[in-house]
Amino acid sequence: MTCKKNELYEAYHKLLKLDAALHENETCQCQAEDVTSKQKYYLKVIDKNYRVTFSQLAQETQNSKPTITELISKFISMGCVYRERSPEDGRVYFIYLTPKGKSIARSEERTQIQVIERIKNSLTDEELDQLITLLNKIL
Amino acid sequence: MTCKKNELYEAYHKLLKLDAALHENETCQCQAEDVTSKQKYYLKVIDKNYRVTFSQLAQETQNSKPTITELISKFISMGCVYRERSPEDGRVYFIYLTPKGKSIARSEERTQIQVIERIKNSLTDEELDQLITLLNKIL
DNA sequence: TTTTTATTAGTTAGTGCTTACCTAACTACT
DNA sequence: AGTAGTTAGGTAAGCACTAACTAATAAAAA
Numbered sequence: 001m002t003c004k005k006n007e008l009y010e011a012y013h014k015l016l017k018l019d020a021a022l023h024e025n026e027t028c029q030c031q032a033e034d035v036t037s038k039q040k041y042y043l044k045v046i047d048k049n050y051r052v053t054f055s056q057l058a059q060e061t062q063n064s065k066p067t068i069t070e071l072i073s074k075f076i077s078m079g080c081v082y083r084e085r086s087p088e089d090g091r092v093y094f095i096y097l098t099p100k101g102k103s104i105a106r107s108e109e110r111t112q113i114q115v116i117e118r119i120k121n122s123l124t125d126e127e128l129d130q131l132i133t134l135l136n137k138i139l
Numbered sequence: 140m141t142c143k144k145n146e147l148y149e150a151y152h153k154l155l156k157l158d159a160a161l162h163e164n165e166t167c168q169c170q171a172e173d174v175t176s177k178q179k180y181y182l183k184v185i186d187k188n189y190r191v192t193f194s195q196l197a198q199e200t201q202n203s204k205p206t207i208t209e210l211i212s213k214f215i216s217m218g219c220v221y222r223e224r225s226p227e228d229g230r231v232y233f234i235y236l237t238p239k240g241k242s243i244a245r246s247e248e249r250t251q252i253q254v255i256e257r258i259k260n261s262l263t264d265e266e267l268d269q270l271i272t273l274l275n276k277i278l
Numbered sequence: 279t280t281t282t283t284a285t286t287a288g289t290t291a292g293t294g295c296t297t298a299c300c301t302a303a304c305t306a307c308t
Numbered sequence: 309a310g311t312a313g314t315t316a317g318g319t320a321a322g323c324a325c326t327a328a329c330t331a332a333t334a335a336a337a338a
Contacts, residue, residue, distance in 0.1 A: 004268075004271070005255060005259060008255050008274075009251065012254065013251060014275075018277070036323095039322090053288090054287070054289095063323090063325095067323070070324090089332075091331065092288085112151060113148070115151065119147060123273065123277070127276065128147065132146050134262065134269060134273070135154060138153070138154065138258055139153075177298075178297090203301080205314075206300075207313085210298085228311095229306075230312040230313065
């Protein structure tokens, strides 16, 4: 039994390694090497709240408005974000992710898709069904 | 086919979520909430190099000696590390991880073991064998 | 209906703390 | 004299704040 556990550990470990390797590649390709985890978190918030304003973002992330101003300026200079003035209210700016920002915000998802692709290409249709069934039994 | 891909995506996503949830729990339990990723990296280096000295660590991590002094003082104040003077050479100190430091350095591994445990408990012996076989076919 | 007066959105200026690095000069030991 | 680690002092970036500001709009008063 301990032996089987070990086998499973190895197999699972290999899968995680694959995920990590693909993710690193992703990170590299969208030039996200020196994006901090906080910044990634903020990019994800911006991604989830399409056309978000500075004030909304401040509220959403529990930060002061100057903090958001600074954050967004940094993101703009990094090429992750751009903004557009609201045509209805000239005080308001909408914040949008650039392709680069989006690819950083969604890098985990994209990695997952690559892993799936890899799995799909390694297994036959029946094996795939088996795997899905097994994974769904977990927990 | 796209549908099957989606199923696999969901199943895999669920597995990663489980991993993340267990890992967060781990992180919380070893009081590693405000350990930065750099710090975690250094703890791993210390873990891999048992009885490492300041100079060795400086060389290993490509840092100056004062940087290491500062790093280790921080770790000592955090309760992650302790040091002992070499009995052979009074200039030298050996660096060791405390249980807390060790549990932070190995938190991923420990999470993985928990996931394995979870999988083991959810599947029959035959299913386990199936899963291992399938996972080993990937790549 | 103007005009004045809030109010709101975002900015600027000025602080403060922490991480994560450095060099130069030092002490203590071999 | 040379090596191990320390101290002092410095820099840059991230991540936060408050107080005081400008510009735009909404509300109230003339």
